[in-house]
Amino acid sequence: SSAISVFTHCQQEGIYLEYNGNCYPNGSYFWDSSVNAANEAISCVLPGTSLTTGQWVRVADPDDPVDCSSNSGSDPFRCTNVTSSDATLNLYLAQGLTTTTEGWYKCCLPTDCSDPNTNIIFANIFRFVEIESFTVADLPSDMTVYPQEYKLNCTKIGFYLYNGISMNISSTALASYTSCDDRSNTCPGTVLVSFSNTVRYTVNITWDGMTVSSGSISQSTTGDQMYQCRLADHPDGYHIRIRNVTIKVPATAPSSLTEVSKTATTITVNWTALDSSDADGYVVNVTSDTDTVQTVQVEGNSNNAITLNGLKGGTTYSITVRAYQQLLGPASTISVQTLPVINSINWTLVSSITQLNNTQYRIDCLTTTNINPSTDVYWLVNGVMKSSSILTYNNTLLVYPDPLGMSVNVTCIAMIGGTNYSQSVILHAPSGPPNNVRGFILNATSIKVNWTTSSEANGYVIEHTTGSVTRNVVSTSEDEIILTDPSPMSTYTISVYSYIDLPSVNSTVTVLRFDVPSPVTSLSVSNVSTTGIRVNWTIPSSDNYVTYYTISYTPSCPELSSGNETVSVGPHQSTTTYSYTLIAPSGWPSSIQVLQINSTANRFSWNEVNCSERNGLITGYTVIISNSSITYNLTSTERYIILNDLVFGTEYNISVAAVNSVGRGPFSDPIVVEIGMGM
Structure with a gap:
């Protein structure tokens, strides 16, 4: 039984x-x-x-x-x-x-x-001890998991005492134990059958494609991995039992890894297939930056191409291909960037910058042609959704600078497979307006405007208005401009904007433009003295537009000066005083003569004193008749006198002297005149 x-x-x-x-x-x-x-x-x-x-x-x-x-x-x-x-x-x-x-x-x-x-x-x-088995356990069935891990199991059977056991690759011992006694478990094996002293020793292996490692021990290797288990069959080490195991590993990487084609969401690659003796299939790993995107196992050594789907547009991927048998072999790697979903975004100035906040800018967003054209493209302007595009690969949006002085950030967004793709463009405006704007009237036909700027600018727009009417808007790249043909008697508000791509807010200056003033009236002099003259006039009715007066004076004797003297006074002064020194005339009148008018009257005349000897304005003359003790003091500047009641047949000595504000000058040499005799 x-x-x-x-x-x-x-x-x-x-x-x-x-x-x-x-x-x-x-x-x-x-x-x-x-x-x-x-x-x-x-x-x-x-x-x-x-x-x-x-x-x-x-x-x-x-x-x-x-x-x-x-x-x-x-x-x-x-x-x-x-x-x-x-x-x-x-x-x-x-x-x-x-x-x-x-x-x-x-x-x-x-x-x-x-x-x-x-x-x-x-x-x-x-006899004594033997290696019952030396096997590889837990080889990866999923070749997409990397690095790969597996175990080596070397099972000893027989006598409980043995000199040692080890597992090696080449000359590197991955595990080694000596002086083993199964009765006291001196070596770290796992007892499988106690009565036959069957003990299993295990080594955990990690394979990264280049190096075999177990704990802190590592060994570089290529191709098939050949391991050996060694067992000393007696405490005295009479014989060494040896068992080998080989793991099939491709020795070379797939060659000629090449990009065949790509779209915004796919990449197709191929490579040179390995022989069936060198590969059972391939593993394709896709990473972006340091993140694994996908890993695909391709079975069969002759299948040497793959299309990778579900990728992101405009992204650079590292694509690694390894052949595998029992383990993965070395890698070939290429870097491929998918086509961008949005090829480009740019802006174009449609209208003149001089239109300021009515200036029109066109934003063009170009998507890749392999995208379904029915995919909507959306726009954000400074973070605010504007609208979806028409169904086309070329998408356009018009924007305006509103308000002035603010940069505009335009974002083009396309959605594919639940992923948003976007590109942005910024139209920059200066951080502030031009500084120190000043206006100057140059002449009757032009006004000069200049300024300084504290921020980056590509140019300036100048706008000037009269009342509520904008007369002109111009642009320049300089920091000054001359405005021509202004209207007379007008107040101009001149605004200056700087711009980079968009205009800034403005700085303004007010300039009064006027015509040539009318002449002053009631010009006169007063307080004439030996040291000065006071000049007086009446201010014109349009004095608010007068900036200054010009007074010109010329010496009465042109030969004393080569030019005129000119001085200026403020716009609201109606008098001014000029200082000089006066003396009495130093010369006398010339060309003295007497002409009988009738039997009782005679005309006595003379010419002016030489100009250089007048020493000021002549205010009158003194005529003396020496032998009759008659003196005439003339306060007029007339250069003659009518002499009456002279005695017929009498001889007279007559002289004349000039008088200015200081006094009388010398008398002329007398002329002798006999009344009625030869006249």
């Missing part, structure tokens, strides 16, 4: 191994010390058959099968058998194994191993 209970949990058909009531698969390991009695035998079982001959054979020596009846050093095994109902051949050791007799054995049922139709199963019978 016990035999039935043991075999019911084993397979019901096909050959298998059984030991100590447990079933074991093909290729199982058995420590020689655990199969050295008939009740510890390894059973080879073929359910549902009858034993014909059956046979255990050492694989290393197939021509020398186990002699079940022998018990010698060269053939240490003994056998028992069961002929039916399940053909069974039990094998155990009658004495210890040697180094030449340990190793792989095969069991053939129900006939011997020479029968090509027999059933065969293998078992490894070893």
Whole structure:
């Protein structure tokens, strides 16, 4: 009944191994010390058959099968058998194994191993310790996860004492343990079966495409990764058990990675395919900045192109392609920028800047042609939604500077796949108006205006008005301008705006423009003295427009001066005083003569004193008749006198002298006149 209970949990058909009531698969390991009695035998079982001959054979020596009846050093095994109902051949050791007799054995049922139709199963019978298995676990099934992680499992079986165990890649030990004793767990393995001292040692591996690392230990490698597990089979290290495992890894990166085409939301790339022996497929990784956007696994070594969808317009992506087998190989990388959703945004001045707040600017927003033209483009002006565009790739918005002095930020927005794409343009206005605006009347036909500016400016607009009428608007790049042909007798308000792209607010100045003043009236002099003259006049009725008066005076004797003297006085003065020094005339009148008018009257006349000898204005004359003691003091500037009541036939001596404000000058030489005689 016990035999039935043991075999019911084993397979019901096909050959298998059984030991100590447990079933074991093909290729199982058995420590020689655990199969050295008939009740510890390894059973080879073929359910549902009858034993014909059956046979255990050492694989290393197939021509020398186990002699079940022998018990010698060269053939240490003994056998028992069961002929039916399940053909069974039990094998155990009658004495210890040697180094030449340990190793792989095969069991053939129900006939011997020479029968090509027999059933065969293998078992490894070893001395001391053996590596039961060395495998790779947890290889990534999803090749898009990177870096990749997996495990190496090296399983030891047999004697509880052994000199050490290690796992290596090339000459680098990823894990190494010495002087192991399974009874006290001196080495950090995991016990799987205690009675057979089956212990598993594990190393966790990380692979980043260039380097294998485990903890702080790392080793650069390319191509297939070849690992080795080494086990010292005895405390004295008689033999080193070695097992190898290889992980297939592409040795080279896909070559000629190339951009084939792109749109605003897609990129198509291809590369040179690897041979089937070098690749099972490819992994394409897409990143933007440091963020992974998408990772795609392409199965099959001949599939060497891919279109990446769902990307963002105008974005630069790093595209990496790796081939994979069991792990990923090295990478090829290119950088590709998707087409911008909005190719460009710019502005154009449509009307003249001199129109100020009516100046018109056209904003053009050009989107890529692969976008559905029915995609609306929206506008923000200084953050305020304006309107959606017409359905076209060329989208236009007209803006005005309102209010003046404020920069305008225009944003063009297009939405694709739930993502907003935008570009902006700023029309800049100066931070302030021009400073120190001043106006000057140059002459009857022009006014000069100048200013300074404290901020950046590309030019200036000048507007001048009379009353409520704007007479002219002009622009200049200089910091002054001359306005011509102003209207007379007008008040001008002159406004100056600076502009970069847009105009600033203005600075103003008021200028009075007038015509030539009318002449002054009632010009006179007074307070004439030896040191000065007071000049008087009446101010014109339009005196509010008079800025100053000009007084010109000329010496009465032109030969004393080469030019006129001119002075200016303020607009509201009607008098001024000029100082000079006077003396009496230093000369006398000339060309004296007497002309008889009738029998009782005679005309006595003379010419002016020489100009250089007058010493001022002549105010009168003095005439003397020396031999009659007659003197005439004339206060008139007339240069003659009528002499009456002179005695006929009498001779007279007559002289004349000039008089100015200071006094009388010298008399002329007398002329002798006899009245009535020869006249």
